[in-house]
Amino acid sequence: MLATARLQPRRLGTRLASSASEAAKYKIVVVGGGSGGLSVANQIYNRFKASGKPLNPGDVAIIDPADNHYYQPGWTLVGAGLKKKTEFVKPLASLVPTHITLISDKIETFTPKSSSVTTASGREISYDSLVVAAGLKINWEGIKGLPHALMNSTSGVSSIYSYETCDKVWTDINALRSGNALFTQPAGVIKCAGAPQKIMWMAWDRYRKTNLNTKVHVDFYTGMPTMFSVKKYSDALNELRIGRGVGGFFSHNLISIDDANHKATFKTPDDSTVTVDYTMLHVTPPMGPLDFIKSSPIADTAGWVSVDPATLQHTNPEFGNIWALGDCSSLPTSKTAAAITAQAPVLSENLFSVMDSGKLSAATYDGYTSCPLLTGYNELMLAEFKYGLEPKETFSNQFDQAKSNRLFYHFKKDLFPWAYWKYMVKGQWYGTNGPFRPKYA
Template sequence: MSALLSIQRRAANSSRSLASRARWASTDSKDKYKIVVVGAGSGGLTVANQIYNRFRAAGTPLNEGDIAIVDAADYHYYQPGWTLVGSGLKQKTETRRPLKSLIPSHLAHISETVKEFSPSKSSITTQSGRTVSYESLIVATGLQINWDNISGLSKALADSTSGVSSIYSYETCDKVWSDVEALRSGKAVFTQPAGVVKCAGAPQKIMWMAWDRYQKTGRGDQISVDFYTGTPTMFGVKKYSDELEKLRVSRGVGGYFQHNLVSVDSGNHKATFKKPGGSTVDVDYTLLHVTPQMGPLDVIKKSPLADEAGWVAVDNATLQHTNPEYKNVWAIGDCSSLPTSKTAAAITAQAPVLTENLYSVVSTGKTANAQYDGYTSCPLLTGYGQLMLAEFKYGLEPKESLAQYFGDQATPRRAFYHLKKDLFPWAYWNHMLKGNWYGSHGFFRPKFPPSQQ
């Protein structure tokens, strides 16, 4: 693997001019930048490139190295692809690329993690003790997965014979497919916790795919499928939830609501769930797919940037920090306090709003009339060749962009399936991370009222 990375890095370097390489080498050692983006995930890379493109389009281009991305990761992951891996539709190696290969020469890269945020000083401190100052800060750290909050889970995931798996990590997403394929009879249990998770529809996406696989391979009569969820309904948006409930009943999938997984006994193949009121119930399983609990990163929770729940406190419309003293701080994606589902689709709508408002603040001192309406999307796989395309905004109100072409998006369709399987991964790697893909707007940057641009 190290040899492969070395080859890729040499290839990336050879594509830059000598002058560009000199800037690349020097910019990541500066102490101050115009814009610092913490996190090189979907939100960080997308918004960093959109900001660079926005200033250039306005005729006031930033210099190479004025924007720095802070992230120590070796790889960048296309996390929506892990459901496809768990369904046998992709290899997991297709869902990751070396991070350095995705950072263009006009962005400096500080390959470290942040130890402390000091917004009153407009600076961050890295794990090495380095202080980096900024004129504007964008927090795009994502969230953390709390595997150890469920007793016995980490041990079960590490055991190849446990029958326990999860699509929520690169290390375990292919185990999902192995477990699904290996099951010939018994009880398949799929879980979802109460509270915030990445893409709240994903826990049942993999369930529907497993169910369909069992039907198509003649195992349906020998395998029961049950959904244990800490939520009160199948989905947060009533329109889609009602249709998913009908689907659950028609397919004979058991539904156990307000059941939160608290422990896994892989040796005895038992899962323990906590019910309302504090009582618990033990459930036998043959296959157990677990969606772990999630929450804000510890470095965010202990920082002045956090709200009471530990997320970066930003305005729901502008994505600017709510503290008047931190108006040069912004957040995007999973780490933010935005009250909407945490998905890559949400980032496609958030990034141009943040970009426009930051550009306006830097240029005029005031935010533009660019407002985020909470748009997000959850492409809900319901089987091979079928997908329910849930799109909605704040207030859990549907906001469908393709209904006029394909009909009601609560109806699973093959066309939607190919968006998830084929178009979205292609758009992500080739355009979104480069700042040139705007989700439901395609390649066209959303227009905002010119009077305040």
């Protein structure tokens, strides 16, 4: 995820970037050093190398001002008391190989007609191909009183959606002995739409295991009309909710928090408001496109980078050397790390083919994404689906994936973090193909 920061000297290819006047032209520029940016930058470099037409060191550049890189899916594990948050952070520079340039700067403007970008330091950087993998914006200010409540240690308000606050989630869950535990999800697009209820189920199970389930009442307040977007999993989750006695309040969007009085106010579809008392409140803030993308010529009307849903190439033929993946893209699928593992090889194959031959390859993205839905300790429902909200399941011959099991739980807790640091950030993890790059007819 891109963050605002001052320009700081970083590695430039095999040298240190000491000034904004150094090399300003690259074959491929990747905007963002998050999950998508690191994955695709490495895959592109490796794809050219495998073709027998290798790029030179420094031909690929990543632009990102962040000091650190985070494994964000791990924050749910931190909030559930299973991991320490320090396990899910590493210096960004340590993850960028020496043959890829890392420019520590922030993008200010895109100028696609001249194939260039301008950074906050005033540097103009041009490219042959541009990949945008900048993530999305978390609108903490979008809920009145939320920033103050998160900083208040006695507010009972927390969120797994930032590194700074994810450990407060476990502190609040573990400290609660009685009262009302509320978990919210906003209407609209967010990172991993299942995460708001993952942490709810873990809290519910914690109270069950500690014999507090008769003293703590758990409610789910969501701005969405159902438990989940895919009917198969939504029906199973709603059945689970009813069986566990968890309150379900649909189309209720959190708009303000009064942490001094422990009150949360929600807006309903008829524009009326409902104010609820809480003892503990887990908040998922609203999210949207980043401002520097939203105001740019490469964005669609909603503010996302407008790309073809199958090829990941920009929809404007004049911008055919621009590509995007992950949370910042217009791809109509759930915004998850799993989606990136399926998008990156398609994008890198098509970008290579266009740069090499002027034509797209046969590689297409079908919208595959996955949401590992924790439903308690030692259990997880593995939701996998593609465009059209149609299930696309890896283990359907072995399991009913609408039912939780322990194997999937250990995928989330143990396998996925290991694969992420060992393979994915190096461009060597291809979703359901694991470490084997898919072949396209």
